[in-house]
Amino acid sequence: xxxxxxxxxxxxxxxxxxxxxxxxxxxxxxxxxxxxxxxxxxxxxxxxxxxxxxxxxxxxxxxxxxxxxxxxxxxxxxxxxxxxxxxxxxxxxxxxxxxxxxxxxxxxxxxxxxxxx
Amino acid sequence: xxxxxxxxxxxxxxxxxxxxxxxxxxxxxxxxxxxxxxxxxxxxxxxxxxxxxxxxxxxxxxxxxxxxxxxxxxxxxxxxxxxxxxxxxxxxxxxxxxxxxxxxxxxxxxxxxxxxxxxxxxxxxxxxxxxxxxxxxxxxxxxxxxxxxxxxxxxxxxxxxxxxxxxxxxxxxxxxxxxxxxxxxxxxxxxxxxxxxxxxxxxxxxxxxxxxxxxxxxxxxxxxxxxxxxxxxxxxxxxxxxxxxxxxxxxxxxxxxxxxxxxxxxxxxxxxxxxxxxxxxxxxxxxxxxxxxxxxxxxxxxxxxxxxxxxxxxxxxxxxxxxxxxxxxxxxxxxxxxxx
Numbered sequence: 001x002x003x004x005x006x007x008x009x010x011x012x013x014x015x016x017x018x019x020x021x022x023x024x025x026x027x028x029x030x031x032x033x034x035x036x037x038x039x040x041x042x043x044x045x046x047x048x049x050x051x052x053x054x055x056x057x058x059x060x061x062x063x064x065x066x067x068x069x070x071x072x073x074x075x076x077x078x079x080x081x082x083x084x085x086x087x088x089x090x091x092x093x094x095x096x097x098x099x100x101x102x103x104x105x106x107x108x109x110x111x112x113x114x115x116x117x
Numbered sequence: 118x119x120x121x122x123x124x125x126x127x128x129x130x131x132x133x134x135x136x137x138x139x140x141x142x143x144x145x146x147x148x149x150x151x152x153x154x155x156x157x158x159x160x161x162x163x164x165x166x167x168x169x170x171x172x173x174x175x176x177x178x179x180x181x182x183x184x185x186x187x188x189x190x191x192x193x194x195x196x197x198x199x200x201x202x203x204x205x206x207x208x209x210x211x212x213x214x215x216x217x218x219x220x221x222x223x224x225x226x227x228x229x230x231x232x233x234x235x236x237x238x239x240x241x242x243x244x245x246x247x248x249x250x251x252x253x254x255x256x257x258x259x260x261x262x263x264x265x266x267x268x269x270x271x272x273x274x275x276x277x278x279x280x281x282x283x284x285x286x287x288x289x290x291x292x293x294x295x296x297x298x299x300x301x302x303x304x305x306x307x308x309x310x311x312x313x314x315x316x317x318x319x320x321x322x323x324x325x326x327x328x329x330x331x332x333x334x335x336x337x338x339x340x341x342x343x344x345x346x347x348x349x350x351x352x353x354x355x356x357x358x359x360x361x362x363x364x365x366x367x368x369x370x371x372x373x374x375x376x377x378x379x380x381x382x383x384x385x386x387x388x389x390x391x392x393x394x395x396x397x398x399x400x401x402x403x404x405x406x407x408x409x410x411x412x413x414x415x416x417x418x419x420x421x422x423x424x425x426x427x428x429x430x431x432x433x434x435x436x437x438x439x440x441x442x443x444x445x446x447x448x449x450x451x452x453x454x455x456x457x
Contacts, residue, residue, distance in 0.1 A: 054282035061289035097428030
């Protein structure tokens with residue numbers, strides 16, 4: 001409703017420059033749909049695994065009070081398996097956003113290649 | 118469902134919707150006024166008494182602005198994205214109870230739009246749908262800054278959603294139910310979940326700030342790097358829709374936090390249900406003031422902490438909050454299993 005109202009009251013004057021893509025006033029360089037970093041994809045994959053884990057945890061948490069220790073031990077095993085996965089991803093440096101890749105990482109540059117954590 | 122229930126539901130929907138809109142208007146002003154006071158200046162105070170009509174004036178101004186749709190956009194998705202963002206933002210509040218049930222003429226009216234038995238999952242699911250809006254807005258604009266902003270926001274939201282989910286699992290374990298009424302009644306009977314699980318509350322609080330894209334986690338629209346993030350190419354009313362859905366999300370997140378960890382409408386040391394109608398008024402007041410505190414906290418934090426760098430954001434989400442959430446579940450589970 002508000003969108004229709006706005007169509008009626010707002011001015012509409014076209015202009016080639018006005019309707020061009022914003023790039024800080026520079027002329028537009030190439031398409032916007034370019035390649036982007038693979039890290040986003042890796043994060044999405046890892047998220048998928050852990051989100052399924054959280055979804056499985058929900059029904060377990062609801063009935064946890066009634067079942068007690070048995071449920072706890074079972075879920076502990078399940079969580080341990082997934083924690084191993086987390087540790088593996090962590091060790092593979094897939095969770096690090098800034099990756100120091102220096103081919104000459106010897107001598108005084110070795111300090112730079114260390115994990116920032 | 119008889120006529121009374123139908124009528125009550127319609128009235129509740131209208132009241133909740135209008136309240137959210139009014140709260141957005143107040144929040145839009147409060148944001149700038151409180152920011153002003155924190156920076157030792159006044160903030161907008163000219164339109165109406167104390168500047169109360171400032172946000173209304175802004176809304177009217179948005180209406181009268183030209184709606185520029187750049188030539189380079191993917192038109193259907195570009196037009197759809199603000200709608201996808203806004204509708205879930207307004208729908209999520211439906212399951213949050215804001216007071217004890219009201220007794221009118223032999224009927225019990227729950228002060229909650231919809232008491233569905235998987236209320237928590239409903240909120241998590243709808244906030245996930247909201248992510249689509251941001252990503253599609255960023256992608257469809259056909260511009261580089263929105264694309265980067267959309268990608269960043271998707272990675273950020275999914276990272277913190279995990280921590281949020283893990284924090285919630287701890288709460289479900291102690292209350293044994295997925296509805297808000299069960300959770301609140303359990304907190305009323307014992308004590309607030311905040312005292313029982315401060316770790317989960319902390320994880321949830323941080324994840325909540327990240328999920329609503331607010332400072333210090335507003336990496337998606339970091340204006341020094343990405344101009345406006347995913348809504349760079351949006352103007353006029355479509356921009357207002359993103360703006361409003363952000364505030365609606367902030368309000369819902371505050372309500373969510375209050376219900377999960379701070380007893381919802383529960384006022385400490387008072388039994389609301391024994392007081393009749395005054396108990397209802399008290400409980401609504403308690404809920405509103407608690408939510409108000411968290412809304413203030415949002416603004417307070419905004420001017421207290423600088424923005425994170427993107428790698429710091431990812432490190433906090435994956436290497437701190439996720440393990441902390443697992444530790445919380447483990448601790449709660451062990452404690453409950455040993456006590457049982």
